[in-house]
Amino acid sequence: MAESHESLLACHDLHCSYPDGTVALDGVDLTIHAGERVALIGPNGAGKSTLLRAIIGLIPSDGDIIVGGTKLTGRTVRDIRQRIGLVFQNPDDQLFSPTVEEDVAFGPAALGCSRDNVVERTHRALDAVGMRDQAHRNPLQLSYGERRRAAIATVLSMRPAILAMDEPSSNLDPAHRRDLIRWIQQEEGCTLLLATHDLDMVAETCDRVLLLSRHIVADGATRTILTDNTLLAAYGLEAPLGLQQLRFRADP
Amino acid sequence: MLLVLGVFIALRAEGDEILFRMLGVPVTTEALTTAGTTVVRLLAVACASLLFTLLVPMSHIVAGLRALRLPQAMIAVTWLTERFLVLLAADARRLMEGVRARSAALPLPRRIIVASRISGTFLVRAVSRSERMADAMTARHFDGRIPLHPTQRWVVRDTVSVVLTLVVIFFALLY
Numbered sequence: 211m212a213e214s215h216e217s218l219l220a221c222h223d224l225h226c227s228y229p230d231g232t233v234a235l236d237g238v239d240l241t242i243h244a245g246e247r248v249a250l251i252g253p254n255g256a257g258k259s260t261l262l263r264a265i266i267g268l269i270p271s272d273g274d275i276i277v278g279g280t281k282l283t284g285r286t287v288r289d290i291r292q293r294i295g296l297v298f299q300n301p302d303d304q305l306f307s308p309t310v311e312e313d314v315a316f317g318p319a320a321l322g323c324s325r326d327n328v329v330e331r332t333h334r335a336l337d338a339v340g341m342r343d344q345a346h347r348n349p350l351q352l353s354y355g356e357r358r359r360a361a362i363a364t365v366l367s368m369r370p371a372i373l374a375m376d377e378p379s380s381n382l383d384p385a386h387r388r389d390l391i392r393w394i395q396q397e398e399g400c401t402l403l404l405a406t407h408d409l410d411m412v413a414e415t416c417d418r419v420l421l422l423s424r425h426i427v428a429d430g431a432t433r434t435i436l437t438d439n440t441l442l443a444a445y446g447l448e449a450p451l452g453l454q455q456l457r458f459r460a461d462p
Numbered sequence: 463m464l465l466v467l468g469v470f471i472a473l474r475a476e477g478d479e480i481l482f483r484m485l486g487v488p489v490t491t492e493a494l495t496t497a498g499t500t501v502v503r504l505l506a507v508a509c510a511s512l513l514f515t516l517l518v519p520m521s522h523i524v525a526g527l528r529a530l531r532l533p534q535a536m537i538a539v540t541w542l543t544e545r546f547l548v549l550l551a552a553d554a555r556r557l558m559e560g561v562r563a564r565s566a567a568l569p570l571p572r573r574i575i576v577a578s579r580i581s582g583t584f585l586v587r588a589v590s591r592s593e594r595m596a597d598a599m600t601a602r603h604f605d606g607r608i609p610l611h612p613t614q615r616w617v618v619r620d621t622v623s624v625v626l627t628l629v630v631i632f633f634a635l636l637y
Contacts, residue, residue: 266601268597268601288603288605291601291602292603295601296601298594300594303594303598304598305598306545306595306598306599307545308519308545312521315609316602316604319609319610320607350549350552364602368602368603
């Protein structure tokens, strides 16, 4: 994919606290360029999900969030949500319509797209995740892997400039996880921002890694960050299994 | 509930011809007729509403309500209520499976106590679920107006369905 150096998403001195006073984000500064594939890693409670929610204005934050040159404000929040599509950690939180097709069509229809355009976007999004044949099924009756793919389709149909995914591989069996990784590797045309603990998936899908622990602790190439065992261990993370020597329980 | 309502009306409605006494209160022919008619009417309306809800997809109902030019807020509340109840029912099923898995051996009184405690948990979950559903809808540009699914168009068949339903309700209320 051709990579431009245009800044697509920038956060400056971003702070966010929960109503009970817990500080979730404490001075986050980051810049993501168009076409980049960026992983957001960090231990539990590091603020990964909070950051993803904050950049589309789902939760209030202090500081600047600038998407494609537009600063996030009450007036621009709808425009920014059109540019960033967020796939939630739990697909059950994302799917609420009676059928998969209606759920996928919800976003483009709410954007005010024409009838034909909504149909075209819906079909393309379902094709992209291989769910066209499940279009008329009730999301509640799908397997977890299928629900995950349907949830991704609901965001793809909105054609966002940035596809943000929160723990996309959590609870997936190995086959569905592999399918997801393959799909992310092939997906072109939008900038990726993955918040995940799955460092093996990061190694296979992302060019750049941001290590978050309430603020950005490290920012660098995937290989550099994921091979820095000292850094990873300091934040409760482990190098990808693929880079570790496999030891069986029976080994001495 | 309908039966209780019928008994209540039978005991309260006035009339001249006393048929029998229930708990010392005279029950008249007119009161019984009034009670019976009211219960049957309500039953017919409830059945018609249930049939309509079960047989017509929600997206068609939204299209119909919009064609009838009802306020957007009313349509949105109808749609959200139906959707939220479906999602809550699924959550409740999962919660009950968890309870059953751990309380099958408990005696009935203890199970009732567990169930009452679960109802509190369920309420909290329902609030949390509604917040997450709101987030999911907000992230996809929901602005209070339920977007019409493109395959749903108001056709003659829909008009016939609505007219027939209204006719059933009308006659149920009349007789």
